[in-house]
Amino acid sequence: MQPDTVRAVVTGGVSGLGLAVARKLVADGGRVALLDVDDGKGAAAVAAMGDAHARYFRTDVAGEDAVAATLQAAREFLGGLNAAVNCAGILGAGRVLGKDGPMPLDGFARTVTVNLVGSFNVAKAAAALMQHNDAGEDGERGVIVNTASVAAYEGQIGQAAYSASKGGVVGMTLPMARELARFGIRVMTVAPGVFWTPMVDGMPEAVQQSLAATIPFPARLGRPEEFAETVAFILRNRYLNGETIRLDGAARLAPK
Numbered sequence: 315m316q317p318d319t320v321r322a323v324v325t326g327g328v329s330g331l332g333l334a335v336a337r338k339l340v341a342d343g344g345r346v347a348l349l350d351v352d353d354g355k356g357a358a359a360v361a362a363m364g365d366a367h368a369r370y371f372r373t374d375v376a377g378e379d380a381v382a383a384t385l386q387a388a389r390e391f392l393g394g395l396n397a398a399v400n401c402a403g404i405l406g407a408g409r410v411l412g413k414d415g416p417m418p419l420d421g422f423a424r425t426v427t428v429n430l431v432g433s434f435n436v437a438k439a440a441a442a443l444m445q446h447n448d449a450g451e452d453g454e455r456g457v458i459v460n461t462a463s464v465a466a467y468e469g470q471i472g473q474a475a476y477s478a479s480k481g482g483v484v485g486m487t488l489p490m491a492r493e494l495a496r497f498g499i500r501v502m503t504v505a506p507g508v509f510w511t512p513m514v515d516g517m518p519e520a521v522q523q524s525l526a527a528t529i530p531f532p533a534r535l536g537r538p539e540e541f542a543e544t545v546a547f548i549l550r551n552r553y554l555n556g557e558t559i560r561l562d563g564a565a566r567l568a569p570k
Contacts, residue, residue: 315396315450315457315549320344322397323388325375325436328355330511331461332401334538335545339397340367342546347388349373349381349436350402375402375432382439389443396447396456398440399545400433403461406475422475429479433460434486437501445497452552455498459545460487462505462558468567480505484558491556500555502548507562509536530564 320339326332327348336346340363348370350356356370369391373384389395406425408417437458444456462483469477483503491501508514508525514535526534544561548554 315454318343320397320549321392321394322399323347323349323385323395323440324399324401325349326402328352328359328370331509331538331541333359334542335399335401336368337363338542338546345392347371347392349375349384375436376427378435381435385439385443395440395443397549398436398458400436400460402432403429407472408475409472410474425475426479430482433483441494441499444499449498453498454552457549458499458501459548460503462503464505464507464560464562464565464567466505470567471570487558488556502554503558504541504544505558505560506541507536507565509538509541528565532563536561536563
């Protein structure tokens with residue numbers, strides 16, 4: 315699709331990777347609905363991008379009925395809906411057998427619920443609306459872009475829940491793309507490595523430098539703008555479908 319025709323919902327859209335995506339899409343002439351749970355950051359993001367181009371919707375991505383209603387409202391604001399970008403997620407760090415005993419099951423379940431179930435929930439609600447769009451070139455009606463992580467492939471110690479959730483995102487990419495092909499809806503996933511996000515900003519400088527040193531080239535952390543550029547490229551290139559793109563500077567995570 316052409317950049318100025320993008321009408322997108324972006325989850326996790328008021329900070330980090332999601333905010334970078336939203337800024338990129340608006341800068342290219344598109345419109346965005348920001349789905350998140352931080353009202354203050356949501357207001358700031360809309361103020362920066364302009365309320366004609368962006369609107370914030372307080373949304374728990376795991377709530378089925380709430381997400382469906384929010385996407386309906388978002389489509390009305392956007393004047394259509396042809397893109398959904400899932401960036402909402404939580405880290406959910408914790409060892410299976412920690413100092414205080416086994417990991418509580420609710421911690422594992424919460425991570426999977428937000429990262430995997432939430433991504434599926436938004437994707438299927440978006441697809442339900444996109445299927446009714448007029449077909450564009452090649453019959454395209456919409457694009458869904460999910461966010462996984464390189465931890466889906468090389469999860470570190472303490473990332474059992476996080477890796478499982480992101481591995482699920484990778485795993486559903488191809489079957490969802492195959493199923494939605496008849497509607498002209500593409501499904502892609504990006505698996506970023508270590509990026510500059512609010513979480514990394516809070517780490518000591520020595521830890522940040524240590525992380526950067528593990529990346530072959532370029533030997534630095536990824537920039538949110540690079541993630542956003544990748545998403546924008548996926549939206550433009552109709553032959554990208556059913557695949558997960560690693561965006562990691564050739565990094566491969568060590569056990570810890």
